[in-house]
Amino acid sequence: MQLKRINKEKVCRCEPKCEKFIRIERDDSVIRLCEQDAKSHAYDILETLGYIQRKQIRNVKPWTSKQEQVLIKWAEKGFQFGDMRVIGDLLGKTREQVKKKVVHMRKLGLIPKSEKSNSYR
Numbered sequence: 001m002q003l004k005r006i007n008k009e010k011v012c013r014c015e016p017k018c019e020k021f022i023r024i025e026r027d028d029s030v031i032r033l034c035e036q037d038a039k040s041h042a043y044d045i046l047e048t049l050g051y052i053q054r055k056q057i058r059n060v061k062p063w064t065s066k067q068e069q070v071l072i073k074w075a076e077k078g079f080q081f082g083d084m085r086v087i088g089d090l091l092g093k094t095r096e097q098v099k100k101k102v103v104h105m106r107k108l109g110l111i112p113k114s115e116k117s118n119s120y121r
Contacts, residue, residue, distance in 0.1 A: 015092045016064060063101060067091045071102060075111040
């Protein structure tokens, strides 16, 4: 089995796209994984072997300015019920991560406070 680092292959479904890729060659087969998929599989293997417990791992990507701009533009049109989950799916974040980021950005004044305190979920 060989591990090779590959750049700029179109094997990533993440948003934003990963910049690093792994290519695993074994016998006649080739597996290509983006950085996030490779990490996820590695953690799954370590957990299966009993070396780690999943809740010990905190694999959180920092927010990019593009992701923050999406939140700001969405807030300008107004959040509706279910938007946090949709935004999370679009940005590769969980609903809870999006909710926490919106609250944080509201505290900083980057997003206007909503008229209804529970208008987003």
